[in-house]
Amino acid sequence: MRHSSPRTSPTxxxxxxxxxxxxxxxxxxxxxxxxxxxxxxxxATGRSRTEVLVGFEVTPxxxxxxxxxxxxxxxxxxxxxxxxxxxFGPVELLVxxxxxxxxxxxxxxxxxxxxxxxxxxxIVDLCTGSGNLALGLASTFPDATVYAVDLSADAAAVARxxxxxxxxxxxxxxxxxxxxxxxxxxxxxxxxxxxxxxLAAREVASLxxxxxAEPMLALVAGERGDEVLERIALDVDRWLRxxxxxxxxxxxxxxxxSLGHFAHLDAVVEKDLTGTERFVVxxxxxx
Ligand SMILES: C[S@@+](CC[C@H](N)C(=O)[O-])C[C@H]1O[C@@H](n2cnc3c(N)ncnc32)[C@H](O)[C@@H]1O
Numbered sequence: 001m002r003h004s005s006p007r008t009s010p011t012x013x014x015x016x017x018x019x020x021x022x023x024x025x026x027x028x029x030x031x032x033x034x035x036x037x038x039x040x041x042x043x044a045t046g047r048s049r050t051e052v053l054v055g056f057e058v059t060p061x062x063x064x065x066x067x068x069x070x071x072x073x074x075x076x077x078x079x080x081x082x083x084x085x086x087x088f089g090p091v092e093l094l095v096x097x098x099x100x101x102x103x104x105x106x107x108x109x110x111x112x113x114x115x116x117x118x119x120x121x122x123i124v125d126l127c128t129g130s131g132n133l134a135l136g137l138a139s140t141f142p143d144a145t146v147y148a149v150d151l152s153a154d155a156a157a158v159a160r161x162x163x164x165x166x167x168x169x170x171x172x173x174x175x176x177x178x179x180x181x182x183x184x185x186x187x188x189x190x191x192x193x194x195x196x197x198x199l200a201a202r203e204v205a206s207l208x209x210x211x212x213a214e215p216m217l218a219l220v221a222g223e224r225g226d227e228v229l230e231r232i233a234l235d236v237d238r239w240l241r242x243x244x245x246x247x248x249x250x251x252x253x254x255x256x257x258s259l260g261h262f263a264h265l266d267a268v269v270e271k272d273l274t275g276t277e278r279f280v281v282x283x284x285x286x287x
Contacts (some may be wrong), residue, residue: 022053032073039079041080076213077213091168092166098157100219105272105273106249109139109279110132110133113247117245119141124189125146126196127151128148129150131162134172134193138170146171148172154216162174176178177232190240191243192240192244193247197221230261233264246281248280250280262282265283266283
């Protein structure tokens, strides 16, 4: 919700006194939601929420950074891109306009995976983006070999950066779904996770502006929306070991069709924390 008369604007950058406090910064911005302004002040100053709200003396550099962040948010840059990083389970991830911002429902997919799988030796994350699922799993299962694949070389670079910054050793590959995986993995994957793009092209028109700032390749799968998921399902039992598990995030508006793609496995739909049907979980049959 936007309010009127912002005190700071792209054309005017009022010079404040050197003794300005963080609380003054926050109250000057009335056209962005208060909780966002507080987060922008935290990012600009490197201080905690409590410190920002109680008030401390800000430096001219911090003021300038805060004003830049406010302007970026005003033109609908996602808050997390401005902050530069997001927590995801046990890891902290750089996010920018090369990758999707990991969503809470995907963090729930991670929780679901670690609660259902016991000591996996080989894990594959197709459509890895920032590497969130792959790195969360690598941190939880340090003995596993984790492969992370993305079609976007830019996204793969972010995943590699995040692996390094979290001190985790995973194999990041660029390519189309299974194509870059070593053939030696066929029939040996214990856990395959994916949060593929699952919007239909026609849905783009109704996306909020900050979602439109995220990569289209991360959002849109094709004319129908289930094209990438369908291709994941088609080949998954060649890569899973017998009894191996696949877990994919799906569109809440395409539950039946998504489940149908996994009919050759023992597959069910699972709900997220809001009760929305959001994941397909399947096991390769053991014969
Ligand atoms: C919905 S985003 C998910 C990113 C991340 N795993 C997450 O949960 O936030 C989908 C990702 O799949 C990648 N992608 C799209 N088509 C692909 C394909 N055919 N093969 C591999 N990756 C693909 C996109 O570049 C994007 O990074």
